[in-house]
Amino acid sequence: MREMRETRGFVLGPYNPSPTTGLVDVPPRRRLTVWNALWLIAEGAWTILVGHWVTLRNFWRKKVTDQYPHRQARRNWLPGPGYRGDFALITDWKTWELRCIACLQCQNVCPSGCIHITPEGRGRERHPVEFYIDAGLCQYCWLCVEVCPASAITMTPDYETAVDTPRKLIRDIDYLRTRGLEFDDVQRPLEAQQTAEAEHEDKGE
Numbered sequence: 596m597r598e599m600r601e602t603r604g605f606v607l608g609p610y611n612p613s614p615t616t617g618l619v620d621v622p623p624r625r626r627l628t629v630w631n632a633l634w635l636i637a638e639g640a641w642t643i644l645v646g647h648w649v650t651l652r653n654f655w656r657k658k659v660t661d662q663y664p665h666r667q668a669r670r671n672w673l674p675g676p677g678y679r680g681d682f683a684l685i686t687d688w689k690t691w692e693l694r695c696i697a698c699l700q701c702q703n704v705c706p707s708g709c710i711h712i713t714p715e716g717r718g719r720e721r722h723p724v725e726f727y728i729d730a731g732l733c734q735y736c737w738l739c740v741e742v743c744p745a746s747a748i749t750m751t752p753d754y755e756t757a758v759d760t761p762r763k764l765i766r767d768i769d770y771l772r773t774r775g776l777e778f779d780d781v782q783r784p785l786e787a788q789q790t791a792e793a794e795h796e797d798k799g800e
């Protein structure tokens with residue numbers, strides 16, 4: 596039979612045996628006295644009061660209910676940097692083709708298995724003919740973006756992705772290309788500015 600010994604103070608279970616002695620420490624029984632009972636009641640009452648104080652404090656504050664999506668209080672609001680929103684495939688400005696080279700790395704790395712690509716062609720001609728992402732399965736881990744060798748896939752700041760059926764969360768290649776072009780319109784001035792600054796530094800001006 597396992598030997599038991601008492602410890603000082605209260606211990607929250609489970610009561611595992613000590614790895615060195617093999618003994619099980621059990622908490623001492625708390626004797627219910629009048630003072631103990633009063634103290635427990637006071638503790639409980641204080642907890643309730645603190646909880647209600649938070650509710651009361653906010654009860655008198657100005658209401659900021661947003662009738663989304665019919666009326667948005669903060670129009671053109673965008674989430675902060677690093678937000679992972681809807682997917683997009685980036686188009687190459689020079690060839691006007693998708694940057695994607697259908698290497699399947701994003702499909703293979705995806706832990707949710709929500710990317711499906713059908714590649715076509717070999718070598719430099721290789722490209723995707725089908726590219727599906729099931730945003731309903733996605734856990735927005737960013738791995739597909741990180742692993743892409745062509746910087747062809749990204750996640751935009753677009754957070755308005757609510758739909759009425761899960762099927763509508765499956766993004767196809769046309770959707771992703773269009774989102775990429777919209778996203779690029781936002782990013783392009785920033786990239787052009789950074790390129791100009793880099794060239795300026797290279798010239799040592």
Ligand code: SF4
Pocket residue numbers: 704705706707708709710728732733734735736737738739740
């Ligand atoms: S963000 Fe993660 S879960 Fe979503 S498609 Fe990319 S790799 Fe898969």
Ligand code: SF4
Pocket residue numbers: 694695696697698699700701702712739742743744745746747748
């Ligand atoms: S999006 Fe990037 S990682 Fe995915 S198949 Fe295309 S090139 Fe490869």
